[in-house]
Amino acid sequence: MADRLNDGRPLVQDKRGFASQQLSSLKHSASGQQLGFLASIASSLGLRAGASCHAPYYLIGNFVFAHFILVQRTFKQYYGIDNNTAPRENVDKYGEAAIKSGKITRAQLDMIKRAGAAHSNRVENYPVFAAAVVLAIVAGVPNDVVNAQCLLYSISSIAYGACYVLIDSTPLSLLRTASWYGGCWACFRLFWVAGKALNK
Structure with a gap:
């Protein structure tokens, strides 16, 4: 008591x-x-003040994702229409024939094409992301800020790839658009805070 x-x-x-x-x-x-x-x-993600810089790992991860994971060839090999002699021509050269022979469906061919488009977009976007990250680091932007934007870009990039490959509905394709803008915002934010830091 x-x-x-x-x-x-x-x-x-x-x-x-x-x-x-x-x-x-x-x-x-x-x-x-x-x-x-x-x-x-x-703390593990480096989002707290005084965190170490995780940017190199995000750069490596996004490079691997864009160039080795989100690739059209994986789908072409799976469906048996891959030819390493001229791999960029496989879809145009063998796609329709594969549909006629019953090897793949129209929906599967469309998915292969979307995978190629998603891969191209991530490869094209990667230099912008890398430039934004490097500029932010050189400008002395706090690590937690850089890490946060790198995380946002990475999540957006993975979501973009998944939405592009798997979604064939026009209304749902807006999810892909939203994820693309998420990645762009992360790059813009890094450029912006780097500019402010350089002009103090």
């Missing part, structure tokens, strides 16, 4: 006596654990 009287937490009376206080204590404990978990994730 003495412990009860010395407890500084507010007393909440209900039909169960002290039960509400115990529940409140559990809630505070769970909330603290959740905040600690989120703080741990933020």
